[in-house]
Amino acid sequence: MGLFSRTRPTPLDGVDLVLADLDGVVYAGDGAIPHAVENLTRAAAGRPLAYITNNASRRDSVVARHLTELGLPTRPDEVVTSPQAAVRLLRDRVPAGATILVVGGDGLEFELLKAGFVVTRSATDAPAAVVQGFAPEVGWAQLAEAAYALAVPEDEGGIPWIATNTDWTIPQARGIAPGNGTLVSAVHTAVGRLATVAGKPERPIFDEAVARFGAQRPLFIGDRLDTDIAGAQAAGIDSAVVLTGIDRPKHILAAPTVSRPTFILGDLRELHEPYPETTYKGDVTTVGGASVAVDGPDVRIVSEGDRPIDLVRAGAAAIWRTGRAIYGFRVPERLYADPFHRR
Ligand SMILES: [Mg+2]
Known part of the structure; x- marks a missing residue:
């Protein structure tokens, strides 16, 4: 395996x-x-590197400055935000220069003004659309304006409603707080309409990123299967899930077809390492030194190997290959042991 593995492509090839x-x-x-x-810097040496964020409250330049401070020199146009994806959707739905009711903060208002739209905060200004994104100052008064503006269903001549994203939660220093999804949901409950979503896991934000750089073979790196990986897959983009954030090995094993990544990484060093081949022999699935077998409802570790990430890769491939849901399996705890770094 040693000699051969050196010739395998890396996820970046x-x-x-x-x-x-x-x-x-x-x-x-x-x-x-x-x-x-250090590993994103190294990845950027061979191709453009850009960032995708659902957070609608910060401008691209603010995100770029934060990344630059962390040691990743970044220009504002290398940051793709959900308000930018919302503008992309809006351009298809309303005339240039139309008046838009904004529910949200500076990051959203800035992008709408930059795109030539007129921004209002009142439903009495006859807006051509409502665009809604998270900002800490969004409260009942703004949600009520959205509800007034969205009273008529779209198929009865009502105006479009675009949400930057529908993340249920937003991590804050003191804990987990309600995200834009909960605020969109409040308006939805009041008016009985559904918003069109611009951010992950929907396509527009990925389409915006790929179009901006004219890419043919992009790779998206994320930590959440339900937004990052499902979104990349919907947009037809290869993806890598990295185990440094939200989702853990047990989530990878249980991933439904729509949110299975192309690559599974313990951390970003593995972007530059040959990605081991997955091989199948009878009931046994092997990745590197790790082998996993499926016998009816039993998932069995044949060989643990010496790299925990290869065991996760082999376990996932073995379970995914069956086409059966995770609930039907008895999975040994060793298979979803979690020695990987997380927040
Ligand atoms: Mg994330």
């Missing part, structure tokens, strides 16, 4: 644009995640 999620991939709270800065 042939990739012409690296797109990275931020929280759980680049940083956690205030600090950079171990190995992230």
